[in-house]
Amino acid sequence: MKDVVLENIVKTYNKGAVKAVKGVSFEVEEGELFGLIGPDGAGKTSLFRILTTLLLADLGRASVAGNDVVKDFRKIRNIVGYMPGKFSLYPDLTVEENLRFFATVFNTTIEENYDLVKDIYSQIEPFKDRRAGKLSGGMKQKLALSCALIHRPKVLFLDEPTTGVDAVSRKEFWEMLKRLKAQGITILVSTPYMDEATLCERIALIQEGEILSIDTPAAIRDSFGEPLYAVKSGTMSALLADLRGSDLVLSSNSFGEYHHITFKNPGSTTVEGLRQQLISRHPDLKIESVHPTVEDCFIKLMGA
Amino acid sequence: MTRDIVIHTEGLTKRYGDFIAANDISIDVHAGEIFGFLGANGAGKTTAMRMLCGLLTPSSGKASIAGYDIYKETEKIKLNIGYMSQKFSLYEDLTVRENIRFFGGIYGMNDRDIKIRSEAMLDDLGLLPEANQLVGSLPLGWKQKLAFSVAIFHAPRIVFLDEPTGGVDPVTRRQFWDLIYAAADRGTTIFVTTHYMDEAEYCNRLSMMVDGVVKAMDSPLELKKQFGVKSMDEVFYELARGAKRGE
Numbered sequence: 001m002k003d004v005v006l007e008n009i010v011k012t013y014n015k016g017a018v019k020a021v022k023g024v025s026f027e028v029e030e031g032e033l034f035g036l037i038g039p040d041g042a043g044k045t046s047l048f049r050i051l052t053t054l055l056l057a058d059l060g061r062a063s064v065a066g067n068d069v070v071k072d073f074r075k076i077r078n079i080v081g082y083m084p085g086k087f088s089l090y091p092d093l094t095v096e097e098n099l100r101f102f103a104t105v106f107n108t109t110i111e112e113n114y115d116l117v118k119d120i121y122s123q124i125e126p127f128k129d130r131r132a133g134k135l136s137g138g139m140k141q142k143l144a145l146s147c148a149l150i151h152r153p154k155v156l157f158l159d160e161p162t163t164g165v166d167a168v169s170r171k172e173f174w175e176m177l178k179r180l181k182a183q184g185i186t187i188l189v190s191t192p193y194m195d196e197a198t199l200c201e202r203i204a205l206i207q208e209g210e211i212l213s214i215d216t217p218a219a220i221r222d223s224f225g226e227p228l229y230a231v232k233s234g235t236m237s238a239l240l241a242d243l244r245g246s247d248l249v250l251s252s253n254s255f256g257e258y259h260h261i262t263f264k265n266p267g268s269t270t271v272e273g274l275r276q277q278l279i280s281r282h283p284d285l286k287i288e289s290v291h292p293t294v295e296d297c298f299i300k301l302m303g304a
Numbered sequence: 305m306t307r308d309i310v311i312h313t314e315g316l317t318k319r320y321g322d323f324i325a326a327n328d329i330s331i332d333v334h335a336g337e338i339f340g341f342l343g344a345n346g347a348g349k350t351t352a353m354r355m356l357c358g359l360l361t362p363s364s365g366k367a368s369i370a371g372y373d374i375y376k377e378t379e380k381i382k383l384n385i386g387y388m389s390q391k392f393s394l395y396e397d398l399t400v401r402e403n404i405r406f407f408g409g410i411y412g413m414n415d416r417d418i419k420i421r422s423e424a425m426l427d428d429l430g431l432l433p434e435a436n437q438l439v440g441s442l443p444l445g446w447k448q449k450l451a452f453s454v455a456i457f458h459a460p461r462i463v464f465l466d467e468p469t470g471g472v473d474p475v476t477r478r479q480f481w482d483l484i485y486a487a488a489d490r491g492t493t494i495f496v497t498t499h500y501m502d503e504a505e506y507c508n509r510l511s512m513m514v515d516g517v518v519k520a521m522d523s524p525l526e527l528k529k530q531f532g533v534k535s536m537d538e539v540f541y542e543l544a545r546g547a548k549r550g551e
Contacts (some may be wrong), residue, residue: 041443165345300503302473
C-alpha cells in the first residue's frame with residue numbers, strides 16, 4: 001500500500017506570482033523511509049503542509065494512508081505526526097506538559113506509548129520540569145520529535161529536522177529514524193544536506209518546485225552517466241581556475257579536498273592530456289576516477 | 305613570511321555563574337586567512353564569536369581585533385569588521401541599492417564612495433538589472449551572495465560568517481565560496497562557521513571547539529594526519545562525540 005500519494009500538485013502564493021510547487025508527483029510506500037532532498041525555497045515545506053492538511057493545493061490530488069487530503073482531513077490529522085521546520089511547541093509549558101498535552105489531544109497517554117518515545121524522550125527526561133522555550137536547540141528537536149510520536153502515528157512527517165544541527169547530532173538523529181522505521185512507521189523527511197540522502201531508502205531531489213529525480217540513492221548515483229574524476233594539488237584555488245580554463249574539461253566543482261570534474265571526451269588519453277596541461281603549474285597533481293555522490297548528481301541535474 | 309595578526313586572543317573566557325561558556329580561548333588569525341571556527345551545537349562558538357565582534361564583554365582574558373582592544377575599543381572593532389549569518393542578512397522590503405546605501409551609511413561611508421563602489425559591486429555580481437528590485441523578491445542564493453558582498457562593502461579587515469551557506473543549493477554554495485576566496489585574496493580575513501564538513505576543507509586553518517574549549521587547531525591536512533583519518537567528517541566526529549555538553 002502507498003502511504004503517501006502526490007499527483008501533480010501545484011501550489012502558488014501571492015495570487016500566482018510565486019510558484020512554490022510546479023506539478024509534483026511521487027509516492028511513498030508503507031513503512032518506507034523517504035527523503036525529500038533540496039535547498040531552501042524548493043517547495044519542501046509547502047508539500048509537507050499540503051500532506052498534513054494545513055494548506056490546500058491549487059491543483060492536483062494527494063492522499064495519506066488512503067485518505068484524501070481535502071475530503072478526509074480529519075482522519076489524516078489523527079494518524080500523522082508532524083515535526084515542522086520551525087519549533088512549534090508551547091514555550092511556556094514544561095517539557096513534560098508539552099508531551100502530556102499532545103498525548104491528551106490525541107486521546108492517549110504518555111504511559112500508553114512510552115516505549116515508542118523512550119529512546120528519544122529519556123535523553124530530555126532529566127529536564128522534564130524545564131520550560132520548552134528555555135531548552136537548547138538539540139533538546140527542542142528531541143522534544144518536538146517525542147510530541148510528534150506520542151500518539152503512535154502511522155505516517156511521520158519531518159520537515160528539515162537536522163538543519164543547523166552539528167554533524168555528530170545529525171548522525172544520532174538518523175540512527176533514531178532507522179529505529180522508528182523498524183517499528184513500522186512510514187517516514188517522509190526533508191533535508192538540505194545532500195550527504196543525508198544515502199541514509200534514506202528512496203529519495204526525491206527537488207529544486208524550485210520541481211522534482212529532478214526520484215529513485216534509490218544508489219540508482220541516482222549510478223544514473224550520473226559519465227566518468228567522474230577527483231583532482232587535487234597543493235594549490236586548490238589556482239587548480240580550479242586552471243580546470244575551468246582547460247578545453248578538455250566539461251564541468252568542475254569543489255568537493256572538499258578535491259575538485260570533481262567531467263570531460264568533454266572522456267577516456268584515458270584525455271586524462272593524460274589534462275595531466276600534461278597542468279603538471280608544470282601543479283607538480284603534485286593527482287587525478288583519480290571516483291564514484292559520483294548524490295550532490296554531484298544534484299548539481300548535474302540543476303544544470304540540465 | 306610574517307603576516308599581520310588581525311585576531312589575537314589569550315585565555316579569553318566567558319562565565320555565566322558556574323557555567324563556562326567559552327573557556328581559555330587563545331587563537332591567532334592572520335590577514336587574508338580563511339579560518340574555520342567549528343564545533344558541536346552548544347560548544348560555545350556563538351559566545352566566542354559575539355566576544356570577538358565586540359558585542360559581549362569577556363569575563364577574563366585578552367583579545368585584540370583588527371588591532372583594537374576587546375574591552376575598551378568595541379566601537380572601533382565594529383567599524384572594522386563585517387558580519388553575516390544565515391538568519392540576519394538584508395532588509396527584504398528595501399531594494400538591492402537601498403540595502404547597500406543603508407549599510408554603507410551605517411559604516412560611515414560617504415555618498416560618493418557608496419555610489420561608485422555599489423555600481424562596481426553590482427556589476428561583479430551580475431545584479432545590475434535587479435538593482436531596483438526588493439531584496440525579498442530575489443532567489444535565496446542571490447540574497448546570500450548579496451548579503452556577503454554587503455558585509456564586506458565597507459572593506460572591513462575581518463568578516464565574520466555564521467553558517468553563511470545553510471540551506472543554500474549546492475551550486476550557489478560553491479559560488480559563495482568563490483566570493484570568499486576572492487575576498488581573502490584581496491587581504492580580507494575570513495572567520496567562518498559551518499556544519500558542512502566539505503567546507504571545512506576550504507579553510508586554511510580551523511579550530512574545533514568542544515564544551516567551551518578549543519580542542520584542536522591546525523590546517524585540515526594536519527588535523528587529518530593528527531587523528532589518522534581520511535576526512536574532516538571523521539576528525540569532527542572523533543572530537544565532538546566526547547562532548548558532555550551537547551545542546
